[in-house]
Amino acid sequence: MILYGRNLSPFTRRVAIWLTLQGRAFERRELSVVDHFDQIAAVSPVARVPVLALDDGTRLIEAWAICDWLDMTAPQAALIPASGPARTAALQAVALGSAVADKVVALVYEKNRRDPALHYPAVIEKIERQIAGGLAALEALAPDHGWIGGDAPNGADVALVCAHDIAAATNAYLLKPGYPRLAGLAARANALPAFAATKP
Ligand SMILES: N[C@@H](CCC(=O)N[C@@H](CS)C(=O)NCC(=O)O)C(=O)O
Structure with a gap:
């Protein structure tokens, strides 16, 4: 998995911490929309971070939706109660x-x-x-x-x-x-x- 975005993005940081607390391996691409618009536009239709690129090529956007996917796929390490x-x-x-x-x-x-x-x-x-x-x-x-x-x-x-x-x-x-x-x-x-x- 590859996480796009810098820690100066609080949304990207939230995903990075979530990934780490779940013990997941991932790569970082510390890009910002200000300095790397085209690179981010290449992975997000709305050119925003965070983007989480999954190993199968799927790209997820929006911190809440990314974290929902992380919890759904690692229920034993979920960071939000299930119900x-x-x-x-x-x-x-x-x-x-x-x-x-x-x-x-x-x-x-x-x-x-x-x-x-x-x-x-x-x-x-x-x-x-x-x-x-x-x-x-x-x-x-x-x-x-x-x-x-x-x-x-x-x-x-x-x-x-x-x-x-x-x-x-x-x-x-x-x-x-x-x-x-x-x-x-x-x-x-x-x-x-x-x-x-x-x-x-
Ligand atoms: N609701 C989004 C907010 C993401 C967001 O605002 N990202 C900022 C960086 S902190 C961004 O990429 N801004 C560029 C822009 O919207 O032009 C989320 O939770 O992921």
């Missing part, structure tokens, strides 16, 4: 982490990449408010110690940490209000090889 309220709760945590990551990436495009002369303060402020709301919700989900997944990180832990870390890596001021439980979860996770090796 019931626990599954709904874990998927909602992943959705929230993913939504925060989405808005953090949107802020990178609007603020970090756009010429300051073309900044739209109202748009930036709206995105910052969306991120603040999402981070507060992630803080409420983050455990004081250990993992949402119990004895080991599950998909919810992975999504929360990826959201936290992309905010820290791109616009650290977003974390200034203080999210101590989320920060603690990220610190515990980043002490593990799967997270440490992919930290943006």
